Amino acid sequence: MDVASLSDDDIVIAVMGVTGSGKSTFISLLAAQSVRVGHSLASCTADIGIYSFSHGDRTVHLIDTPGFDDTSRSDTEILKEIAFFLAALYARKVQLAGIIHLHRITDPRIQGSALKSLHIFQQLCGERGLASVVLATTMWAGLDATDAGRQTGQQRLQDLQKPEFWGGMLQHGSRIARHDGTAASARAIVASLLADATSGAVLDIQVQLVDERRTLDDTAAGQLVQAEMRAARRRFEADLREYQAGMELALQQQDRATLELLRREREDAERRAARLSADSGRLRVSLQELAREKGAGDRAQAQARQRQAVDDAAATGVWRGGSWLESQAGAGRCEREGENRDRHRCQMQQLWLDHRREAEVRGERMRAMERQLVLVAEKAELERQVLRRSRRTVMRVNPVAALCQGLLDLFMPWEGGR
Template sequence: MTRKSARSQQERMVVVMGPTGAGKSKFIEYATGSNGNSVGHSWRSHTSDIQTVRAVHPTNGDSVVFVDTPGFDDTFKSDTEILTIVAEWLVGAKKGKVYVATILYLHRISDIRMSGSAMKNLRLFQSICGPNAMLNVAIVTTMWSKVGRKDGIDREEELRQEVWHDMVGDGCGIARFDDTPESAWRIVDNASQTQASANVLLSSEVVDTHLRLNETTVGITLNAELEKLIKDRKNAARKFKGYAKNGDNVLVKKELDEIETKIGEIAEQLQQMKIPFTRRIRLFFKSKGN
C-alpha cells in the first residue's frame, strides 16, 4: 500500500469567510452534518467568535477542519474588532505551521447588485489574502434557490467580469453551492490549486515583516474605508440639518442623532487604527533600507 505524504496526513484547514448573512455556517453544516454544533479543536480561538468544526472527508477519510469566521458589518462588533479576531487566528495558524489548505469567500448570488457594504467586505478580504494566496481561494456563490437559474448565471458572469476579475486573474476559483453535502465537498476538493498552505498576506506582514495590524495592507484598507464612511455620514448629516431647519420634524432630528452617534463610533475605530508618528518614521526609514 502506498504511504501517504506528510502533507496529505496533516489536518487540512478550510477557512470560510464572507459578509454576515452569506451562508457561512450553513455551508459548514452541510459539509460536516454538525447542525450548528462546533467541535473543540487545538486551533480554536480563545474567543467564541471563530468556531471550528472537524469532519472526516467522505471519500478519503482525511481529517478536515472548517473554520467559521465572523463577517464584517457584524451587528455587535465593529469592523476593527472583527479584523482583530480574524488576524489573531490567521497569525496563530502561521506561527503554528497550520496547513490552511483552502479559503472560501461566500457571496449571495441573490443580491441584485453589489452594495457598498458588500464591496467593502470584498476589498478587506482581498487585502487580507493578497494575490499570492489566490491559488488557495475560491469565491462560492450561495442562495441559488432564491434566483432563477439564468438570472443567477448572468449575474455570476457579470461579477466575474466587473468585480472579481483581479482575483480570478491571480488564480482564484469560482464555485456554486447548491445546498447539499456533495456540493460542499466538491467545492472544498476543487478549490485549492496547490498543495502548499495558503500564503496569506496579512499573516506574512505580521509574522515575517513584524508589522502591527494597523500597518498591514488590510489595516490601511480598513482605515481608508472608515474615512470614506465618515465623509459619507457627514454629508448625510448636513442634508438632514438642512431638513431640520425647514421644519420641526421629529423623525428628521432622530435620524440626525443616529447619524452623529454613528460618526462618533466610526471616529473611535479610526483612532484605534492610527499609526503613532514615531512608528511611521521608523517604518519610513525601514522602507528606504536605512
C-alpha cells in the same frame, strides 16, 4: 477547539463570505459537530468557530468566520478577530489549505456592504493568497426552478467575472464553483481545493502581521477599513452641517417640530461619528496587543463561566464550608486580575466617551440658543400687543392722532402691522 490545538499536519480551510451567504449551512453539511444556522440576515457567527470532519484518512478543519456586514459588530472588531486568528495560525506554522468564499447567486449585483466586504477579503488574501481561493456561488435552488431563473443565474455568474468584482481574483488563480446545497456538492468543493493545495496558502495579512510586524492599521486590509471609516466620517460631518443649518432655520421660523426632528438626527450622526473615531483608534494594535486583547476576552468569558458555575453550585447547595469561601476568594482574585488586563480596553473606550461629551456640549449650546430666541420672540410679541393697545387708546381720545396714524398706515404699511 482553538488554534492551540491545531498542528502543522492539520488540513485547515477558512469559509468566508457576507452574512447570509450560507457559511454555517455549508459547514453543517460536512461537520460532525452541531453548527448554528441562521435563516435571516442576522448573523449567527459571532466568533470564529472550528469544525472538523473526516476526508479519506485525514481530518479537515473548517473555520467559520463572521462576515464584515455583521449585524452586531463593527468592521474593526471583525477584522481584529479574523486577522488575529489567521496570524496565530501562521505563527504556529499551521498553513491554510485554502479559502472557500461563498456568494449568494440570488443577489442581483454586488454593491454596498457586499462590495466593501469583497474588497476587504481581497486585501486579506493579497495576490499571493488568491490562487488558493474557491469562489463558490450558493442559493441556486431558487433560480433553477424555471428556465428564466437559470438564465438569470448564468447572467449573474458572468457579471461576477467582470474586473470590478471577481475578474482580478480569477487572473491570480482563484476558481469558481457552484454549490447546489447538498453534502455531495460541499465535499466536491473541498476535494477540488485539497487536490490543488500543494504548498498551502500564505495570505498578505499573515505576512504583514507576523513577518513584517506591522500594526493592524498599517496592513493592506486595515488601511482599506480605515479609508472606509474616513469616507463614512466625512458623510456624517456633511450631515451634521446640514442638520445645523436646518436647525438654525427652524429656530428662526419657530418650527419646533422640525427643530426636534433635526436635533434627534444630528445626535444620531454625532454618535455614529464618535463610534467611527473610536474604531479607528482600535486598529492601531500589533499582533502582541491583539493576543493580549484576545487573551483578556477569553479569560473574561472563562471567569463568567466560573462565576455561573459558582452561582449554580450555591443555588443547589453543593458547596459547603471552606470550599465555598475558597471559591469566592478565587473569584475575587480573577475579577481583580481581569480589571488590570482590561485597562487598555477602557482607555480605548475613553476616546468614544470624549467625543460623546463634546456632542453633549454642542447640543446644550444649541438648546440654550433656542431658549434665548424663543424668549426674544415672546418679548417682541408682547411689545407688539402693548403698542397696539396704546394706539387704540390714543385713537379713541384724539381724533387728530387717529388721522395721523391712518396716514402713516397708508404710506408706511409695515408700521401698521407692528
